[in-house]
Amino acid sequence: MASVTNERYQLRIDGTSTPASTDEYLTTVDPATGDPIAEFAAATASDVDRAVEAARAALPTWQAKSPIERGRIAHRVADVIRENAEKLARIESLDQGKPLEQAESDVEDAIRYFEYYAGVADKLEGKSVPRGEGTLDMTSREPYGVSGQIIPWNFPLSITARGVAPALVAGNTAVVKPAPTTPLSALHFAELCREAGVPDGVVNVVTGGTEPGAALSAHDSVDQLTFTGSVPTGEAVMKSAAETITPVTLELGGKNPAIVLPDADLEEAAFWVATGIFTNAGQVCSAADRAIVHESVYDEFVDLLVDRAESYELGPGVEDADMGPLNHADHYETVLEYIDTGVTEGATLETGGDPLDRDGYFVPPTIFTDVDNGMQIAQEEIFGPVSTVIPFSDREEAIKIANDVEFGLSGGVFSQDVKRALDTARRIDAGSVYVNEWFGGSVETPFGGTKQSGIGREKGLEALDSYLQTKNIAINLD
Secondary structure (H helix, E strand, O other), X not given: OOOOOOOEEOEEEOOEEEOOOOOOEEEEEOOOOOOEEEEEXXXXXXXXXXXXXHHHHHHHHHHHOOHHHHHHHHHHHHHHHHHOHHHHHHHHHHHHXXXXXXXXXXXXXXXXXXXXXXXXXXXXXXXXXXXXXXXXXXEEEEEOOEEEEEOOOOOHHHHHHHHHHHHHHOOOEEEXXXXXXXXXXXXXXXXXXXXXXXXXXXEEEOOOOHHHHHHHHOOOOOOEEEEEOOHHHHHHHHHHHHHOOOOEEEEOOOOOEEEEOOOOOHHHHHHHHHHHHHHHHHOOOOOOOEEEEEOOOHHHHHHHHHHHHHOOOEOOHHHOOOEOOOOOHHHHHHHHHHHHHHHHHOOEEEEOOOOOOOOOOOOOOEEEEOOOOOOHHHHOOOOOOEEEEEEEOOHHHHHHHHHOOOEEOEEEEEOOOHHHHHXXXXXXXXXXXXXXXXXXXXXXXXXXXXXXXXXXXXXXXXXXXXXXXXXXXXXXXO
């Protein structure tokens, strides 16, 4: 792969590097310094047309390959990513801002997605349906066709692989639109797919601002859409898809509760809640946004959480500090506005809050206590390193608080009583619930939300339901 810094990146369409139709470029910057990293092509709607046409033209060749062959190619993609893992991690860390160790973990996730779905390729079976003598009825699972994938800026490479791997293994082709602040890893990923033997046109990448994303979500030749991002943008994607009756998979925001029961191991709970809210500077949809803590252990838990927050060292991602910067200037300002709102609402700022006096978009780990669940900082996704700690008096109140938001992505329970923890977990309205840990699950486990947190599931075998449709074949044998 070519050098990252000071390079001018083109679109990746039909296996080649090609300029955008207007020959215009945007700049991605290092969030630790604000300095430019590289220029990248600003795609237009006409460029999306070219990418979709290439993906559609590639469908017959890709679908003609046997499932075994598609699986082997997916395995080779995993191998090629592994061969380039060190460089990909540095690209991701520099472009996104996250610590290098976290970027390395994201690259490993990308590898695992391709390994996992490669193993599924020859097991996408239909079934027979018993309808009595004189008939034979069967189903087959078939790809939709062209998959449009709109990728967020918090986990660019990992989420690209999370959607593209099952889409390809199922027999679809893909057009990927990365976020404008983190375009680099997707472009390198497309190059590596070609190196691994993915045919031209099967994976295409169109970079740019809002125009290519809007064009992709509204395109009448896109057969399926996968979007990860904010609720407002997800609503826009869904409205556009409705115009063409295009099925969508949406993984949107969260305001996730971590219930700390009075019998919890508080050291363990504080460790996991800190991990859940400060990883990637809190820029995680499934972050542990709200710690809901029993009043009998509230003060002790807060002290432990504050100690952990104040132990974090901040620095550029490529220096592998404990926490990096926020990804871009607009988001930095948004997070600071939420912190000001929390103070105005009457919550107590225990630690953090003030941005670092240095270049880049650094906000330290921040903790609010004395939070009421009706406050704006407890209801809206901040998407930054801002923890809200809410007291409760009994378990029924904790569950009510946990579910009293418009989101339902993730949740957690901390308790040493297995029965109590399981009962509480079952009553949290969320797609994933973690017990005595955070960010549980893996590539193999389904992930997605309820309520405004989205539609459908990513990861695991359930993800294939987004990329396969069922055909029924009824045969008269009389």
